[in-house]
Amino acid sequence: MRTAVLTEPGAIVVESRSVPEPAADEVLIELRSVGVCGSDTHYFDHGRIGDHVVTGPLVLGHESSGVIVAVGAEVDPARVGERVAIEPGVPCRQCEQCLAGRYNLCPDMVFHATPPVDGTLTEFVAHHHAFAYALPDEVSFDEGAMLEPLSVGIWACRRAGVAPGVRVLVTGAGPVGLLAAQVAKAFGASEVVVADVNAHRLSVARELGASETVDVSSTSLTDAYAGRSGPDVVLECSGHEGSTQAAITVAAPAARVVLIGMGGDTLGLPLGAVQNRELWVTGVFRYANTWHTAIDLVASGAVSLQPLVTGHFPLDETAAALTAARTDPTAIKSVIHPNRD
Numbered sequence: 001m002r003t004a005v006l007t008e009p010g011a012i013v014v015e016s017r018s019v020p021e022p023a024a025d026e027v028l029i030e031l032r033s034v035g036v037c038g039s040d041t042h043y044f045d046h047g048r049i050g051d052h053v054v055t056g057p058l059v060l061g062h063e064s065s066g067v068i069v070a071v072g073a074e075v076d077p078a079r080v081g082e083r084v085a086i087e088p089g090v091p092c093r094q095c096e097q098c099l100a101g102r103y104n105l106c107p108d109m110v111f112h113a114t115p116p117v118d119g120t121l122t123e124f125v126a127h128h129h130a131f132a133y134a135l136p137d138e139v140s141f142d143e144g145a146m147l148e149p150l151s152v153g154i155w156a157c158r159r160a161g162v163a164p165g166v167r168v169l170v171t172g173a174g175p176v177g178l179l180a181a182q183v184a185k186a187f188g189a190s191e192v193v194v195a196d197v198n199a200h201r202l203s204v205a206r207e208l209g210a211s212e213t214v215d216v217s218s219t220s221l222t223d224a225y226a227g228r229s230g231p232d233v234v235l236e237c238s239g240h241e242g243s244t245q246a247a248i249t250v251a252a253p254a255a256r257v258v259l260i261g262m263g264g265d266t267l268g269l270p271l272g273a274v275q276n277r278e279l280w281v282t283g284v285f286r287y288a289n290t291w292h293t294a295i296d297l298v299a300s301g302a303v304s305l306q307p308l309v310t311g312h313f314p315l316d317e318t319a320a321a322l323t324a325a326r327t328d329p330t331a332i333k334s335v336i337h338p339n340r341d
Helices: 038-046 141-145 147-160 175-186 199-207 241-250 271-276 291-300 315-322
Strands: 002-008 011-016 026-035 063-071 083-086 124-128 132-134 167-171 191-196 212-215 233-236 256-259 280-283 309-314 333-337
Touching: 002 315, 011 315, 026 083, 026 141, 038 315, 063 124, 063 141, 063 147, 083 141, 083 147, 132 291, 141 147, 147 175, 147 233, 147 256, 147 291, 167 175, 167 241, 175 191, 175 199, 175 233, 191 199, 199 212, 233 241, 241 256, 241 271, 309 315, 315 333
Parallel strands: 167 191, 167 233, 191 212, 233 256, 256 280, 309 333
Antiparallel strands: 002 011, 026 063, 026 124, 026 333, 063 083, 083 132
8 A cells, every 4th residue: 555654854755555454353444535734744844743753754644534445353344335534542441541531631542643653644544443433424535534623623612611602712713723613603602703813714714603703913802802701711722822811811700711722832821810810721632522423513514624625635745735834825724635646
């Protein structure tokens, strides 16, 4: 099979590898769509994200969908031919965190494209059968791949307690921000404001149902919220320190602030606002038990994924897919198709 391999920062080589044999509890999946995540681009550029360091050849990609073409001895053979979305992390299912239902915090998690584990920018991958979810006919392969970033938005909204009547501010209109905004609306938020500096992405946010958008290159969040109640929930998706500080400053008393975007290793917080208004500030790490909800949101039309796909690439053009947003301000989500020329 053909596989796109990160051989060193900035270098992708497509090479031939053996098709894996599925273990007894695995399925073999022919990949159809693989979305490009910011983490993939970060590994491509820098060879590391925090403590996760690329020390040898690595296959990127973890937003994936495809077709089951073979199964291991313990898997129902009727699954062959099933269209599936892949949850890219397989936890141990035995540790304290897993048994508490927080399997996203499993210390022994095996997660696609997190060094040294290879990802899915390849033609076939073997994966645990329980983490390959059947897709209904109305959900495409591209949408199936995007269930992974959608799961981040779902997990963030759950952590934030988004519910009917809640006012939400989303800072950062990248793929996760646009998805989190849609999830917040689907969960019943009465107001969803999206802030960014990219006019095109803000226009997409409005098309996808945002109540209001704020171009913070020309209007501050303080001015945008002047004379009105601040948000009950802040979903910070930019990873930018200034954006985070500004959002906290306008948050309503007792608001929940969820840090989603990945920026620097440290962040200065306006502690006066946090303490005086008793704000609840937390992070999110991946997700747990979100895939069925994600599938239902897309199949029902409550969340729209296809407008976010702005580029399609064959495996040979992986490097171009990873860097598309550098030269195109309208680029949002690139999708690579390993089994399409």
